[in-house]
Amino acid sequence: MSKQHYQVSTYKAQNSVGYLLKRAHSLMLDALETPLAERGFSFVQYVILSWLRDGIALNPKDFCSQFRHDSGALTRVIDQLAERGFVERMRGDRDRRKVDLKLTDAGRAAVESLIPLVVGKLNLALADFSSEEVSEFFRLLIKLNSTLQSALESTQAVAEA
Amino acid sequence: MSKQHYQVSTYKAQNSVGYLLKRAHSLMLDALETPLAERGFSFVQYVILSWLRDGIALNPKDFCSQFRHDSGALTRVIDQLAERGFVERMRGDRDRRKVDLKLTDAGRAAVESLIPLVVGKLNLALADFSSEEVSEFFRLLIKLNSTLQSALESTQAVAEA
DNA sequence: CTAAAATATCTGCCAAAGCAGTAAATGCCG
DNA sequence: CGGCATTTACTGCTTTGGCAGATATTTTAG
Numbered sequence: 150m151s152k153q154h155y156q157v158s159t160y161k162a163q164n165s166v167g168y169l170l171k172r173a174h175s176l177m178l179d180a181l182e183t184p185l186a187e188r189g190f191s192f193v194q195y196v197i198l199s200w201l202r203d204g205i206a207l208n209p210k211d212f213c214s215q216f217r218h219d220s221g222a223l224t225r226v227i228d229q230l231a232e233r234g235f236v237e238r239m240r241g242d243r244d245r246r247k248v249d250l251k252l253t254d255a256g257r258a259a260v261e262s263l264i265p266l267v268v269g270k271l272n273l274a275l276a277d278f279s280s281e282e283v284s285e286f287f288r289l290l291i292k293l294n295s296t297l298q299s300a301l302e303s304t305q306a307v308a309e310a
Numbered sequence: 311m312s313k314q315h316y317q318v319s320t321y322k323a324q325n326s327v328g329y330l331l332k333r334a335h336s337l338m339l340d341a342l343e344t345p346l347a348e349r350g351f352s353f354v355q356y357v358i359l360s361w362l363r364d365g366i367a368l369n370p371k372d373f374c375s376q377f378r379h380d381s382g383a384l385t386r387v388i389d390q391l392a393e394r395g396f397v398e399r400m401r402g403d404r405d406r407r408k409v410d411l412k413l414t415d416a417g418r419a420a421v422e423s424l425i426p427l428v429v430g431k432l433n434l435a436l437a438d439f440s441s442e443e444v445s446e447f448f449r450l451l452i453k454l455n456s457t458l459q460s461a462l463e464s465t466q467a468v469a470e471a
Numbered sequence: 472c473t474a475a476a477a478t479a480t481c482t483g484c485c486a487a488a489g490c491a492g493t494a495a496a497t498g499c500c501g
Numbered sequence: 502c503g504g505c506a507t508t509t510a511c512t513g514c515t516t517t518g519g520c521a522g523a524t525a526t527t528t529t530a531g
Binding site for chain 2: 171181205274279283286291292293294298
C-alpha cells in the first residue's frame, strides 16, 4: 500500500505538486522564450535542435512522445527548420516509414550558439542550490517521472482492453 | 558568487532541470487531461474553478500572472464557464476596472466532483515518495520558483530602464 | 484639480496546437 | 503467401494561445 499524501477532504490547490511543477515550468519558459525569440527561434524549435544535437530524439515520433507534442504540429515545425536549412529529412533506410532527422552544419552552429544562453538561465535557476540539493532535486524529479510514466502506461493498457 | 552547476562545454540536454521539469509537467497533464475531458472540462477550466475555490486567484489578472496565461485567451475561457453557469462576473466595487469572479453553486459542485480525481492522480504521482521526500521536493521546488521569480523581475526592471 | 501614465479587461487578428482522417510501410497470424 | 492490424508521417479543419490595440477606470505628477 503506497502512501496517500493528499486527502480529498483537506486538499487545497496551493499544496499541489502539480501547481508547483506548472509554476516552475512556466517561469523557466518565461526566462527562455524572450531571449530565444530575439535570436529568431521559438522554444520548440530550440528543443528540437538541441535534442537532435544530444541524441535524445532522432525522428519525429520520438520527439512527439517525449515532448508530448502533437505529431501534426511537429511536422510543421520541422518544415520551418528544414526551410531555414537547419535540419534535413531522410527516409529511414531500415524502416521506411520513419524519417531520420539530421542537423546540418548550419543547424549545429545555430544550436551551439544558443547553448550559452540556456546554460546561463539554468545556472540562474539553480543559483541558490548546493550540489547536494541539485542531486537530490534531480533524483526526486526522475523518481516522479518514472512513477508517472509507468502509471500512464498501465492505464493506457487498461483502456485498450 | 553563486554555484555554476552547468558548463557550456559539457552541457547535454538530458541533464537539464528544464528537461526534467517539462517532462514532469507533461506527464502530469497526460494523467489529468483525458479524465477531465471525459467529465467535460479542459485542464485550464478546471484550474480556474479550483483556484477560485481555494482563493488562489479571484480575478482574471491574478490568474494570468500566476498561471502564465494570456489575458485575451483567459477572457474567452471565462466566457465558456460563465455560459455554462459555473462562474459569475461582477465588477469590483472597490476597483471598477477589475472583475471579481465568483463560483456559483453549480460551479462549486462541479469542482468538488473533480477533486477526488485530481487527488487520486497526485497520490499516484507521489506513490513511491516518503513524507520526508515530499517535504524536501516541495522545499526545492519552492526555492527554484522564488529564485526564478526574482530573477525575472529584475531582468524585467532592466529591460524597462 | 487636471493631464498623463498605469492598470484591468476585452476584442480582433494571426500563429500554433490538437484532432481526425489519409497514405505508405511494416509486422503479425493464419 | 495474403490479408489485417499497427506504426509513422503528413494534411485539412477546428480550437486555443499569443499579440496588439481599444476602452474604461484608477493612480500619479505637477
